[in-house]
Amino acid sequence: MNSWDAGLAGLLVGTMAVSLLSNALVLLCLLHSADMRRQAPALFTLNLTCGNLLCTVVNMPLTLAGVVAQRQPAGDRLCRLAAFLDTFLATNSMLSMAALSIDRWVAVVFPLSYRAKMRLRDAALMVAYTWLHALTFPATALALSWLGFHPLYASCTLCSWRPDERARFAAFTGAFHALSFLLSFVVLCCTYLKVLKVARFHCKRIDVITMQTLVLLVDIHPSVRERCLEEQKRRRQRATKKISTFIGTFLVCFAPYVITRLVELSSAVPIGPHWGVLSKCLAYGKAASDPFVYSLLRHQYRNGCKEMLNRVLNRHPLRSSGLTGGSHSQNILPVSE
Numbered sequence: 001m002n003s004w005d006a007g008l009a010g011l012l013v014g015t016m017a018v019s020l021l022s023n024a025l026v027l028l029c030l031l032h033s034a035d036m037r038r039q040a041p042a043l044f045t046l047n048l049t050c051g052n053l054l055c056t057v058v059n060m061p062l063t064l065a066g067v068v069a070q071r072q073p074a075g076d077r078l079c080r081l082a083a084f085l086d087t088f089l090a091t092n093s094m095l096s097m098a099a100l101s102i103d104r105w106v107a108v109v110f111p112l113s114y115r116a117k118m119r120l121r122d123a124a125l126m127v128a129y130t131w132l133h134a135l136t137f138p139a140t141a142l143a144l145s146w147l148g149f150h151p152l153y154a155s156c157t158l159c160s161w162r163p164d165e166r167a168r169f170a171a172f173t174g175a176f177h178a179l180s181f182l183l184s185f186v187v188l189c190c191t192y193l194k195v196l197k198v199a200r201f202h203c204k205r206i207d208v209i210t211m212q213t214l215v216l217l218v219d220i221h222p223s224v225r226e227r228c229l230e231e232q233k234r235r236r237q238r239a240t241k242k243i244s245t246f247i248g249t250f251l252v253c254f255a256p257y258v259i260t261r262l263v264e265l266s267s268a269v270p271i272g273p274h275w276g277v278l279s280k281c282l283a284y285g286k287a288a289s290d291p292f293v294y295s296l297l298r299h300q301y302r303n304g305c306k307e308m309l310n311r312v313l314n315r316h317p318l319r320s321s322g323l324t325g326g327s328h329s330q331n332i333l334p335v336s337e
Helices: 005-034 039-067 076-109 120-142 163-216 220-266 273-296 300-311 326-331
Strands: 147-150 155-158
Touching: 005 039, 005 273, 005 300, 039 076, 039 120, 039 155, 039 273, 076 120, 076 155, 076 163, 076 273, 120 147, 120 163, 120 273, 155 163, 220 273, 273 300, 273 326
Parallel strands: none
Antiparallel strands: 147 155
């Protein structure tokens, strides 16, 4: 094993460790907090978290074994099962992020009717559709024997080595990525850009009130005025940064792998094996980043972690536990935190 392979193996080990710990912590927070479990976004987060954990304990170790051994890491049946899970979990992850973006769009654009529009039953129906959509492609690939070990990615995933099936497999691969990656990306952009538009509108209203107040308070200290103007600037940038994080992590993690899979269909462009494995590692990296992007950096989850830590250390929090649930807006409005 050369230095490249050792580096990729180390990257996989680090990704597995971060993904396992962070997703397990999100799952513990959801199990600990009844308030969060009663909210519709918790169902999307639970679906995403369980999928990330399953990918971490099944697919990542097999890919690591493939990188180290430079060959198929398991028997044909286990490899086909892992390839089925790889295809299903990747699609489920993308669609779950699209569902979370739809939930936040409804919460921001229709705040007064959010509870009527996004009930637990509605969230369950969206998760059920996500599963059905995500199962369609791996089931089709399994029926056509297009699941197995792919040495370019050192992974058990979609693959076909029969020349007479090349055109059909290329059409299937294109449709798969169009209805998973591209569809989710379009939904993310449409919903979050609408959220950003509403957030900027509210920021402008707050800015007008702030400036009118500063004009009326003629005796205000200059340092206070400067702090107000700085907060005004940070408020305008906050929504943009958060929405850029949501869309940016999706693109950085999934786009290299999807583009590599599509370029691979053209034999005119050779792809190095190290790049293939690296693009797969980046796709796995989404499982490690999701807990921070969608959960652990939010007020509710931070408070839930503090409560669990206090319980483990037998310490009593100063504030009542009723405050730990937080308001519903803290869970669904990325622009208001």
